[in-house]
Amino acid sequence: MSFAWAKPYEPKTGLGRWFDERLPLPRLVYGAIGGGYPVPRNLNYWWNFGVAAGIFLTVQIVTGIVLAMHYYASADGAFNSIEHIMRDVNAGWWLRYAHMNGASFFFIVVYVHIFRGLFYGSYKAPRELVWMLGLVIYLLMMATAFMGYVLPWGQMSYWGAQVITGFFSAFPVVGEPIRVWLLGGYAPDQAALTRFFSLHYLLPFVIAAVTVLHIWALHIPGSNNPTGVDVKTEKDTLPFHPFYTAKDGWFAGALLFAYCVLTFFAPNYLGHPDNYIPANPLATPAHIVPEWYFWPFYAILRSFTVDVIIPAKLWGVTAMFGSILLLFFLPWLDKSPVRSGSYRPVFKRFFGLLILDVLVLGYVGGAPITPLNIALGQLATAYYFAHFLIILPLVSKFETPLPLPSSISESVLHGEKAEAAPIGQTKPAN
Template sequence: MSFPWAEPYQPKNGLTRWFDERLPLPRLVYGAIGGGYPVPRNLNYFWNFGVLAGLALTVQIVTGIILAMHYVPYGDAAFLSVERIMRDVPQGWLLRYAHANGASFFFMVTYIHIFRGLYYGSYKAPRELVWMLGLVILLLMMATAFMGYVLPWGQMSFWGAKVITGLFGAIPFVGEPVQQWLLGGFAPDQPTLNRFFSLHYLLPFVIAGVIVLHIWALHIPGSSNPTGVEVKSAQDTIPFHPFYTAKDGFGVGVFMLLFALLTFYAPNYLGHADNYIPANPLSTPAHIVPEWYFWPFYAILRAFTVDFILPAKLWGVIAMFAAILLLFFLPWIDRSPVRSGNYRPRFRQFFWILILDLLVLGYVGGQPAEEPFVMISQLATIYYFAHFLIILPILSAVERTLPLPNSISESVLHGEDKEAAPADLSGLRPAAAE
């Protein structure tokens, strides 16, 4: 299908033409995010969060590189080096708070990005690989965030490392050797810091590489949209630039405003006070808890309290990993031909119940492992797996969906002026080479 603005890139001057002929980077950028990339004309603000996730990763990489210049991954010096960054390094407090809160914002926008995909069926064909690469990014983010949480070497860092790495010890036969390899010994210590610092520095660049693959895979079928109807004509699309770059610019402004408010006025709101106490292997905190973005998975882990064939701890580990791995099979679990939740009334109801269920899991995951929180986590865990393994397959077979619009343009125009010609976008074409 040809579009009036999707013409081959034409450099505007001799220097650009010379560069493009030898390294076609301008052509690549133009085709990826410029006027050469047609996008459905009905995208709403939930499609901003992919760009915001990229911005959050950029903040993490830039601040992380600078912090690494001052951090010392060596025993007690690790905690002291973080305190030195906060007190003595020029603007070190800002870098540290921006990096710590940037991780939370990264997970916030990524979770919203995933929920948007769940609601609008962005995991369905032909975008299965886009969805799966996104889940790979999520797993890499979790590994990176966990290792980063250990580096300040406070009380919660030390005991968080001990508890989470201890989960591998529950795996039969290979668990204990894997746990010792991760820690570099039998307990979190100097080798643990060396390993975690090295991997924490490396993995963000791996995430950036997978994001490139994610975007590449997206550009083959094109972006999904709120109707779930595929592009059928040039009238259904508009060029990404300047229309969606402007829309994304608004989202970036809101993101930076909220990020600045948290960083400057409540920098420790999402953290834990115990992490300002140096790590002490002889003093166990009253309540060991990970960062908030791990709470739903932590609740699933703790939901298993009875040994049945396998130890309860092993069941918890299996369920925690299965909660994410299950999402890789979602394109085949949900067989409904209709993508968007806007046209699936029953699916929409169960979707919001799932969101409520995840919020409950998040809340109880941050609470002590005692009643009634354990029982609530057990019920919420049962519903989480039932949603994907029972409810979605049944809905796919029996749900009566609403009529879909004939095209994206029809949904935008609400059935009016369906025969209108495409807008005149000749002014958005690239200028001819000089």
């Protein structure tokens, strides 16, 4: 798309022109996130969480690199090296807490980013690949977070590794060899800690690379917007800079302020006290739970308690992985021609139930195992899969959407006539 206000990049100095002729990196950045990138003018604050995710990825990489300089990946010394970082390294306590709570904030903003995409139909054509690359980033985040949770080598770290890797043993024939291969032995020990540390260090850079692909794929069709209507005229858009850089900037500042409040005043609030006890293979914690951002999936895993044709453990592991994998098929499960949930009254109600269902799963995943919690988790798990496999296809087939605005500018300017020339390359609105 080309617009009158989207001026081409022009270096201001002789050095800039020399550099641009040989390596046009500033030109690339200008076209990607500067004044040369047109963005729908009606993006609301839910769109700020994508940039926030990039900020917290940067925080994790920077703090992780510094922490790795002081960490000792040894079954005998890992726990003591964490104590050394906390007590003896200059600002080590801050680095460790910033990294630990940064992971939680990273998941918070990504979860909001995912649910925003679910509500506004950002998985629909022509953005299917953008959505799938985002899910790949999420899966890499989960793997990175799990391996990072093992590194302190406390009680919850050790037994978390024991339980999570034990999932693979549920698969017949190949499961146990995969588990032994992951751990480097039959139980978490030195080999497991070494390979988890190396992968935990490597995967954030893989996430960064996939993020670049995610942004690249987004720039081809352009950003979705709250109406779900395609860009038609120049009046429908604004340059990313300075309008959205300013909007993203102050929002990121507010979010970082909340992050700093948690890091400085309640740094252990989202952690588990058992992880401040050194790992002991002979003492099992009374209540083994993963980090809070895995609780919904842990609840799905625990919801299968009866062997039906195949063992209950295999059902649970399959459902846990399937709960994420089915999101890859959303572009084909939801066939509604309308993208935005704002114009889908029935979908909006079921979307609210989905949010409530995920919150219930999160509660059950972190709660002790009781008959009531198991029954609650089973009901919530059944609804989760029913929402995507049954309810969403039926709603998209039978729902009557509300009338859509004829253009983005009409929805923003309350019916004022858009005078700019139409853009021939864009598709008609859904």
